[in-house]
Amino acid sequence: MNIRNITNFDYLLFLAVSGLSVIGILFIYSSGVNADGVSMSNEYIKQLVWVISGLMFLFIVSIYDYTKIGDRAFLIFVLAMLLLVYTRFFGKSVKGATSWIGIGGFGIQVSEFTKIVYILYLAWYLSKSQNEKAFRRFLKAAVIMGIPMGLILLQPDLGTASVYLPIFLIMCFIAGLPLRYVFGLLGMTLCMVIFMLLPLWETTILHRPSLAVKVLGNKNIALLIIFSLMSAAVIAAIGNLLLKKQYYYWISYVFGIAAVALSGALVGSRVLKEYQMKRLIIFLDPQSDPRGAGWNIIQSMTAIGSGGKSGLGFLKGTQSHYRFLPEQSTDFIFSILSEEWGFLGGLLVFILYAVIFFRILWTIKKTDNLFGKLIASGVIGMLFFHFIVNIGMVMGFMPITGIPLLFLSYGGSSLWTAMIGIGLVIGISLRQL
Template sequence: MKFRFFEIFDYVLLISVSLLVFIGIMFVYSSGVNSSAVSVSNEYIKQIIFACTGFLLMIFFAVFDYRKLERLTPIAFILLFLLLIYTKFFGRYVNGARSWIGIGNFGVQPSEFGKIIYIMFLARYLNRSAETAPLKRFFISALITAGPVLLILAQPDLGTASVYIPIFIGMIFTAGLNTSYILFIILTGTLTVIFTVLPVWQTSILQKPIIILSVFTNPRLRLIVSATLIIITMIGALGLLFYRNKYYYFITRFSGSTTLALGASILGGKVLKDYQIKRLIVFLNPYTDPLGSGWNIIQSKIAIGSGGITGQGFLKGTQSHYRFLPQQSTDFIFSILSEEAGFVGSLFVFILFFIILMRIIFIMYTTKNTFGYYIAGGILVMFFFHFVVNVGMVMGIMPITGIPFLFLSYGGSSLWTAMWATGLLMSIRFRRLDF
């Protein structure tokens, strides 16, 4: 029995994750050291506690048969809804969003844990709906996704909400849904972001009016355009119904996507604050607001650039120790790592993450259980999206969205979520031959 217990663990995952967590603790400690080489923060102590409890969480879910969780996921999903609603009205504000609940100094972020619950619930539906009509399967999957996303956006927490969308796309792709549905979602999402940021881009970066953009600022003109798009969509749908012509198909898809994006952008403009929207575009030219929204990117790029090949040395970084970097223990932890460990240290972290992603793909292709396959697919996308967006954000080539670097960034909620996901992956791998 003892030998079988140790067989449960995937040691490739375990070693890679352990190294990342250890590196994270090191640089969380470094982020709390000031220019006089004095530690002014106890975040590293909390991170050690988070890591220890996170490993216990990982062990529990690795040992537990994940298949038994399938029947519990509807209850968990309902509880997630209730928690997100409670958080919206009674949660505490952190960084401009009411997304935390807790007592005293202890707080958790339900939307972080919600990612795993959402993945398992969607995996359950996709597993049980294999015989359902593809379009119906797509719409129900989209409704499952829309619930938590809208509640998280209402907080408003754009960064966390944005993680759910690629997870949704990745999971319906692994479920074999029509690629055209996925392209429709990508097109609608892209247009929504563009339509939402264009008015702020016009006033903050371009700083001069453009007549065509008045459709996003003039309510009457916006109503006319929306009505026109709806009519075009209806005509295209009728043409497709009666003539089955591919031109009507493209007209319907594009006009329908544009209509939805325009409506979503109106909602986004009302829910999101201007500074949140500005973060989505200021990376294009951070010097338009160097002391405001552009400050984070400018200081992060300076830190990364000053690291060079081998870095300035542990605890010898200047940007972090002179407190130029904001959120340096959380969202911008990679900036400190790059400054003090350089390209070599960053490459080592990249390799560890690459190993984890490759291991998840291996688990996906070796498991015979479809429920486990979908869960692993969702976790793969979640890990990949967090990695790409956070690294891109601190390098100044992607918008600042407040997405942490999993396993490295300070914070119990994100670390526990990542460890929970790792435990599930180990459980799936160990039972990969069981249906």
């Protein structure tokens, strides 16, 4: 498929991405300035290089015919999975996760680039499997998600792994899979997280024993409950097959979700580190551990609150320059921006992101190629999840998961991944009639 019309190039999308990237460089520079006004970091220089090279990747990807990627998608996916396995055993450990490979000071986070590979392969499969039975199609798609997600959880990197789920759900919705499958998986995931965090919630927030925790905290009782739920689901499924009664289907549906969720919670409580689970629950009451897990949220909310309407002024923030904010050039970059540019600065970031989301939605709406439509939906799923979780995290509405704010946060791998994703969307737009 050739480029139809160069005027189809999405200049508005490109300008919004460029604007966010420039703002990111400014505040990465600000994050490296100390209380005496002296720059103590060269991260902004690296970010500038990554932005320029990332924009080059964006143009190259947008020019390349995305439809030619489909036939190579499986091979690329297999290679990416092998790289994830290699990273798990031979990668470099950073902040408790073995997520990086590289030589010397140069390294890449394979799990970031795998997001694009995953989107491409899942889009290819969903576009080619329209004639398969819906449940079979959903299960295969879930396996495509589960492989990279599981390998990343083994690193362990909960934040990056969590991005794969919303991408999957949005792409399945666009692909026309029944909503009961999509919402079933979402409900199962939420239940699994709740079951997994109940014991920690009791000790951290509730400070008193509860019946639910006593039951779920006992492995033997939990296994008995799982067996009972699964048995009920199987019996109801048989009843649906024999008697053709719809309510048997929904009984099987609910009990099956509960059984799988509880099973996943038992596994997750053994895979995830305690500090990771504590991060997920401490946002309910940061003051329960103000100098530990709650410190990051408290300092971030303080920085955002002190910015007021128009901020304290560029390079005049206190929380960042006195080093109260942790990970201030990556996870908490929006806190610095809000402190120095205030509500108006935050609003500017929101507007630029809104432009990106609406332009991608417009591309999804107007493209007549299902493969392209699914790719664009995967990209918006990735970008929106990063945006909503990071902003919610720094404002104290969501748990801290180490998810960066794409285009603003410091980091080459995440920036290049986002740029490649935007390049794919622009390439899809370029090839429309």
